[in-house]
Amino acid sequence: MNYIIIGNGIAGIQAAETIRQMDSESGITMIGDETFSPYCRPMISLVLEGAIPPEKLAIRGEDFYEKLHIEPVLGNRVTNIDVADRQVIIDHRPKGGRKTCFSFDKLLIASGADARPIKAEGLNLKNIFYMRGRSDVLEMMETLAKAKSALVLGGGLVGFKAAYGMMKRGLEVTMLIKSGYPLSMQVDEPAGNLILKELVRHGLNVRVGAEVSSFEGDRHVTGAHLSDGSVIRCDMVVIGKGVLPSLSVVPRDRIKVDLGIMVDEHLETTSPGIYAAGDVAEYVDIARKTPWVNAIWPEAVNQGKLAGMNMAGRSVAYKGSLSRNVIRIFDMDVMTCGLVHPQDDSDHQVISEINPRKNLYRKLVFKNDTLVGMVMVNQIDQGGLFAALIQSETPIRIPKEAMLSPVFNYKQLL
C-alpha cells in the first residue's frame, strides 16, 4: 500500500502518525511546501508578541519523518492530482529526489487554507503582510523593529492576534473593522463590545465600518486610503480577512468541491480512496446542521486522526465539526462555541447574563432542549463542559437558567 499525504500541517501529521501506528509496512509520502519541522500554527502570534522564540513553535522533533519512516517531499507544491492514474504531480524535482510524480493507493488532501486576499491598489508595496505561517511572522518581526505604527485590516481572529502582538511590541496600532465590533464571526454584540472596550482601554485605535481602497508609499507602505476618504499613516499593514481552503490542485470534475472539499463521515471525498482533512475539508457542522468549513486547530487534529484510521482500513465515523475558539486579550478571556447568531424563530431560545462592572458575560443558545451555542467572557473554566454538551447534543433536563450561574458544574446535569 502506498499512502500520500498532501500537506504537513497538523491534520497531515496526525494522519501520518495514525497510519504508521496501524500499519508499519506501507510507504507514506508527505508533500508539503513548508520546509522546517512540523510546528504549531496557532502559536505564531505568540512569536509576534515576543512571548516565545520561533524555535518553540516546533511540535515534533526534526527526526519526525525519519522516525516514522515517512518520505518527506518538502518545499514543493502539488501541481496536479491525477485521479484516473492515481498519481500526484509536483512542481519541480525535490533536492536529492528523482521524480516529480508519485503514485498512490490512498491519498489524503490536507493542504489547509490560505489567507483570503483583498482587493486594493498598491498591494505590491513592501511591509504589507498576510499573517498565516511561520515565515510571515518572521518577516514581520524584521519590520517591527523599524516600525512605529501599524494598520490591521479585519477584526477577526488573525487581525486580532496581530493587533495584540504589535501592541505588546509597543507599536501604535489601528484596527479597521468592517462590521460594528471585533470578532463578529465568533461572538455576539455584547461580548464584542466588551472586547472592544478592553482593547481601546489598552490603547488600540479602532475604526469601524470602513475599508481600505488603496495603499500609498514609495516601495514601502506609508499609508492607507479608506473608502470614506480619510487617510491613515502606517509603517506596516497586516491583512487578516480570514482564510479560504487551498483548492487549486483539486480536480473539480472528479472530486466534489463546495467552499471546501466535500467529505463523507469517513472523511472520504467523492472519489474513492481519496480523503480530505483539516482546513480544506467540509463536513456537517454539529450545531448548524449544514455542511461547513471549520478551519480550526482542534478539528484539524480530530479529522487528521480519523482520516488516518479510515485510510489504514479501520472504519471510524466522524460525527461532525464544531466551530469553537478561545482567546485571551490582556486580562480578558473569551470563549465561544457552536451557533452564536441563531435564527430568530420559535425553535431557538437564547438566555444570557451580562455584568459590565465585572466584565462578565455568558450567553447560551438552545435549539429546543439541546444546547447549540455559547459565548463566555471571563470565568471560562466550565467552557469545555458546554462544548461537550453541544458536541454530544445532550438534552438539557434542568432549568436552563442554572447554567448561566458561575457555579454551574456537570453534577447539576447528573
Add this chain to the structure above:
Amino acid sequence: MKKVVVHPERCVGCMQCMVACATAHSRSGELFSAICEIPLPKPRIHVGVGLYGEGFPNRCRHCDPAPCMLACLPGAIYRNADFDTVMIDPDKCINCASCAMACPFGVIRYHEDIFAPMKKVVAVKCDNCIGRQAKGLIPACVEVCKSNALTFETSAEALKRKTNEVARTVSAEAGITAAAPGFNLLNAIKKTQNQLKAN
C-alpha cells in the same frame, strides 16, 4: 494500579480536600506556612455545588484518550505511564486555555504555581499527587476525606464493591453494609428543603 475514585453521592461539601490539596502542592507542605507563601498554593480539586446544595468533588479524571492532550497547542500535556496520570508541563504551557475548551469536566484552572517559572500563569490540574505516591503516601484529598467520597483503590476493588452494592438490593447477606448509609437520606433532605424554599 490504584486510582482515586469519586463518589459524589457521599460528599458533604466540607472542602477539606481542597485545603489538603493546596497544602500538598505548596512549597512547605505544611498548612500554617503554606497560607503565607507567594504564590498562594491553590487546590487542584474543586468542591462544587449540585442543584440542591449537595457537595460535588470535581477533579481530573485522567481520561484516556484525554481531550485536553489532543487540544494542547504546544504539546505540554502528556501521560505519565507509571501512574496513569495526565500531566501538564508548566515550562511548555502557553496559557492559551485550549484545554479549558476541551475538558468536559471543567477541572483545569489558570494561575501562578510553585512548579511553574516565576510569575508565569499556567494551566494547573490534578497530578494524582504522584510526588506523594512516590514516597508511598496516598493522594492528599483521599487521605483527608472523612466521608469516603474519595477513595483510592484498584478498578477491580471498586468494581467488586459496586457489584456487592447491587447484590445487596436483592440479597441482604451479599456483603457488608456501606460505611455510611445516611447519605441518601441527607441528600433527600437537602433536595426537599430546596424545593420547599423554591415554592
